[in-house]
Amino acid sequence: MDKHNLTKQRAKKRLILHYYSATAFLALVALWFIFFYTTNAISLLQVALIAFFSLPLIAGSYVLYSQQKNLHQEIANHQTTLSELADQRQKISQAMEASKLALWEWDLETDSIYHSHFFDIFGYKEDEIPHFMGHLQPLVHPDDYPRLRQALIDSLKGRNAHFQCRFRVKHKSGEWRWLEDHGEVVERNSVTGTAKKMLGTRRDITEEQEKDDYLQLAWKAFESSGEATYIISPDSKIIFVNQAFVDITGYSRQELLDKDFWSVDCFAATRDFYKSISRSLKMEGRWEGELVQQRANGESYPQWLRVVRVLNSSQQKPFTIAIFSDLTQSREVEARLNYLAEYDELTGLANRGQFYDRMHQRLAQARLYKEKLSLIVFNIDRFKAYNNSLGHHAGDKLLKLAAERISNVLTSAVIISRTGGNEFAVLINGDEDQALLLSEELQEQMHLPFNVDRQELRLTLSVGISSYPDHAHELQVLLNQADQARLSCKSLGGNRIQVYNDTIRQSSLELLRLEQDLRKVLETNEIEVHFQPKLDLKTGKITAAEALARWHHPEQGYISPAVFIPLAERTGLIETLGIQVLEQSCQQAAQWYYQGIEIQVAVNIAAQQLDSGSLVQQVDELLNKYELPASLLELELTESTLMEDAEAAIVEMQSLRNRGISLAIDDFGTGYSSLSYLQRFPLDVLKIDRSFLMTDQGSKNQGTLTRAIIALGHGLGMRVVAEGVEDSQQLEELKQLGCDFAQGFIISKPVPAESFTQLLEQQY
Ligand code: C2E
Ligand code: MG
Ligand code: MG
Numbered sequence: 001m002d003k004h005n006l007t008k009q010r011a012k013k014r015l016i017l018h019y020y021s022a023t024a025f026l027a028l029v030a031l032w033f034i035f036f037y038t039t040n041a042i043s044l045l046q047v048a049l050i051a052f053f054s055l056p057l058i059a060g061s062y063v064l065y066s067q068q069k070n071l072h073q074e075i076a077n078h079q080t081t082l083s084e085l086a087d088q089r090q091k092i093s094q095a096m097e098a099s100k101l102a103l104w105e106w107d108l109e110t111d112s113i114y115h116s117h118f119f120d121i122f123g124y125k126e127d128e129i130p131h132f133m134g135h136l137q138p139l140v141h142p143d144d145y146p147r148l149r150q151a152l153i154d155s156l157k158g159r160n161a162h163f164q165c166r167f168r169v170k171h172k173s174g175e176w177r178w179l180e181d182h183g184e185v186v187e188r189n190s191v192t193g194t195a196k197k198m199l200g201t202r203r204d205i206t207e208e209q210e211k212d213d214y215l216q217l218a219w220k221a222f223e224s225s226g227e228a229t230y231i232i233s234p235d236s237k238i239i240f241v242n243q244a245f246v247d248i249t250g251y252s253r254q255e256l257l258d259k260d261f262w263s264v265d266c267f268a269a270t271r272d273f274y275k276s277i278s279r280s281l282k283m284e285g286r287w288e289g290e291l292v293q294q295r296a297n298g299e300s301y302p303q304w305l306r307v308v309r310v311l312n313s314s315q316q317k318p319f320t321i322a323i324f325s326d327l328t329q330s331r332e333v334e335a336r337l338n339y340l341a342e343y344d345e346l347t348g349l350a351n352r353g354q355f356y357d358r359m360h361q362r363l364a365q366a367r368l369y370k371e372k373l374s375l376i377v378f379n380i381d382r383f384k385a386y387n388n389s390l391g392h393h394a395g396d397k398l399l400k401l402a403a404e405r406i407s408n409v410l411t412s413a414v415i416i417s418r419t420g421g422n423e424f425a426v427l428i429n430g431d432e433d434q435a436l437l438l439s440e441e442l443q444e445q446m447h448l449p450f451n452v453d454r455q456e457l458r459l460t461l462s463v464g465i466s467s468y469p470d471h472a473h474e475l476q477v478l479l480n481q482a483d484q485a486r487l488s489c490k491s492l493g494g495n496r497i498q499v500y501n502d503t504i505r506q507s508s509l510e511l512l513r514l515e516q517d518l519r520k521v522l523e524t525n526e527i528e529v530h531f532q533p534k535l536d537l538k539t540g541k542i543t544a545a546e547a548l549a550r551w552h553h554p555e556q557g558y559i560s561p562a563v564f565i566p567l568a569e570r571t572g573l574i575e576t577l578g579i580q581v582l583e584q585s586c587q588q589a590a591q592w593y594y595q596g597i598e599i600q601v602a603v604n605i606a607a608q609q610l611d612s613g614s615l616v617q618q619v620d621e622l623l624n625k626y627e628l629p630a631s632l633l634e635l636e637l638t639e640s641t642l643m644e645d646a647e648a649a650i651v652e653m654q655s656l657r658n659r660g661i662s663l664a665i666d667d668f669g670t671g672y673s674s675l676s677y678l679q680r681f682p683l684d685v686l687k688i689d690r691s692f693l694m695t696d697q698g699s700k701n702q703g704t705l706t707r708a709i710i711a712l713g714h715g716l717g718m719r720v721v722a723e724g725v726e727d728s729q730q731l732e733e734l735k736q737l738g739c740d741f742a743q744g745f746i747i748s749k750p751v752p753a754e755s756f757t758q759l760l761e762q763q764y
Helices: 005-041 044-099 118-122 132-137 147-157 205-224 244-250 265-271 271-284 330-344 354-370 381-392 392-409 432-447 477-490 502-523 561-571 573-594 607-609 617-628 638-643 646-658 676-678 690-698 704-716 728-736 751-763
Strands: 102-107 112-115 164-171 176-188 196-203 228-232 238-241 286-294 300-310 319-328 372-380 415-418 423-429 450-452 454-458 461-468 496-499 527-538 540-551 556-557 602-603 633-638 662-668 685-688 719-722
Touching: 102 118, 102 685, 112 164, 118 196, 132 164, 147 176, 147 502, 164 527, 176 205, 228 540, 244 540, 265 271, 265 286, 271 286, 271 300, 271 633, 300 330, 354 372, 354 415, 354 423, 354 477, 354 556, 372 381, 372 432, 372 477, 372 540, 381 392, 381 638, 392 423, 392 432, 392 450, 392 662, 432 461, 432 496, 454 477, 477 607, 502 540, 502 561, 527 573, 527 751, 540 561, 540 573, 540 751, 561 573, 573 602, 573 607, 573 633, 573 751, 607 638, 607 646, 617 633, 617 646, 633 638, 633 646, 638 646, 638 662, 646 662, 646 676, 685 704, 690 704, 704 719
Parallel strands: 461 496, 540 602, 602 633, 633 662, 662 685, 685 719
Antiparallel strands: 102 112, 102 196, 164 176, 176 196, 228 238, 228 319, 286 300, 300 319, 372 423, 372 461, 415 423, 450 454, 527 540, 540 556
16 A cells, blocks of 8 residues: 555544544533523533533634644645646656657566557567567577576576666567667565566667667778778867778877877878868868878878868867878879880880880981981790790790890880880881891890790891881881881791891782782682692501692792791681681592592691681581591691690690591691690690701711600600601611601602592502
């Protein structure tokens, strides 16, 4: 029973007592009056008696009256308190309503729960979860449940007076809601201390939690940003720095946080600058610009700084937020880009763009002052082969060393440039004679050994020269002419210097015409194929042939493959030419086969054909089309073809070989192939280049090289074919050396298929 009810009951009792006392007094007075009327005599004694009896009654009545008055006052007061209480209650419940704060009261003895706002919080009606505490567990997030349980136990056991926990529950809608509970045990068993009743509040804090999460995210973003950030309070204290700030400046957080901004060395050193920033901040609220700042170690660095003033909700004075990035790296990249716009990264020589600019200026000057200029363009012969056999790293080293040597020899040059992979261009003052002298000197110096990865390499160049004003006046024409001269050196095997002249002009014009003619011939499928026999040196029989392309030009007669094959390679026509030769060869081999003559036909394959990725499919189609057994087809690949992209070549060769096609390495000994690679290529036949037979013949140690190559081929499990056998002595020697096959004019020149058939018929 509460205090208020007690007071009420006590007042009621007092009221009844007073009521009886007043009634008794009135009864006495009435008795006296009756007595007075009946006796009609008033004596002193009577007055005294009346006074004796009535005075206490009057006094008692007065006391009663005043007590009653107080009582009324008390009741009135109580009524005011009660209405105030009701008023407060209403206010509290309105406040609770507004705050969405739920109240719960948990009677642990009966396990009953009173819970306000139940539906708002859980989305369930109370009767949907009758045994609330038992049903709560499945609703609580499994990650939070152990924490909630522990907090409750701690509170119930009295370990923690206050129960507090944040946890997630699954709302009926299926979404997770964050709740915050506060509570206390309010009643315990006086003997055992067991908790009997617990009171608490519960609040849905999902939105706050989300805001907290966002805040946390924003904080993390700030903290992990690559841009340095610091915040200065209105009283000039550094109140925040992020990790990027620490990384860039080298200051630790302890050295900065809560320190006066001007006491930090780097800011103090640029005080004047910051003061001017501060002035613009006052005017415009923000500032952005570049400044040179110092790190903790005193090193200077450029930074791009953005500063804003921010007023927070309670402060009248502004906070300053500053964000900056270190420009050191971007400056370096900029410098690098500027460098690369003009220079070649590998060699440090001028690049093509700078060369053209300089040449343009120098030509304009030369026109004005009637001076002579010469353009020298050159490439390193067989550079691709070096690159492929030594590896690209060594190739780069070689280029660097070559560029150094070129710069050391051509000190008088106007400009030296690396214009392409292994191509260089040099502009010199003077005419073609001076250019020739310098080129010879250069060629000589390049013959001296270069040491790359413990290998000694000697280089040769193909050099083309063109002069102003003797050969041309325009930059582009001069460049073309020098390049044609260079190409003519290349087509003659390199290691040459060629000044542009009329013959070159003529031959480049001719080449252009020839290219047009070749296109036409290929369109009409008019390339012929001749067959050159290969003699089996053990049986003395012709068992194989090499297919060689022949072009009969209507005006120029037979054109050598040494002319049209490189032309086809340069102009991209080689793939068409290659497939036409391959088809005619397969057709002929099949024809012989079905006539009962087994001749293995070898077809030359160019690098581009191997690169194209369609060679295997083309071969398959032709073998199918002509029903030719794969063993009757051989493909010849030169060393340089294989070395262009050795790894890719190995894969393609393997799949050709899996079909039963024989593979040969052609012109062996001319292509600088790496012996380690030779071992990895799936090869069946090694063809010794004609040049070996010739050098061997004239030399003191006759036959040594050929013998070594034959041994090498056999050692690697290959059959060996000697090419270009022209006399019977060579043939005899090759037999002695154990060579397997011979091919050459001594046996027969390449001939049309009909003539080849006759050759075969003769031998039986
Ligand atoms: P190769 O594949 O090494 O062919 C052998 C070359 O040596 C042929 O020259 C052949 O006529 C020549 N030869 C053979 N025996 C002798 C001899 O005893 N003495 C001399 N001096 N030469 C001999 P050809 O037909 O002029 O071909 C030259 C090169 O052109 C071939 O060298 C080959 O690399 C290329 N070639 C020819 N036809 C084709 C083709 O269809 N496709 C491709 N990619 N290249 C081809
Ligand atoms: Mg060949
Ligand atoms: Mg050959």
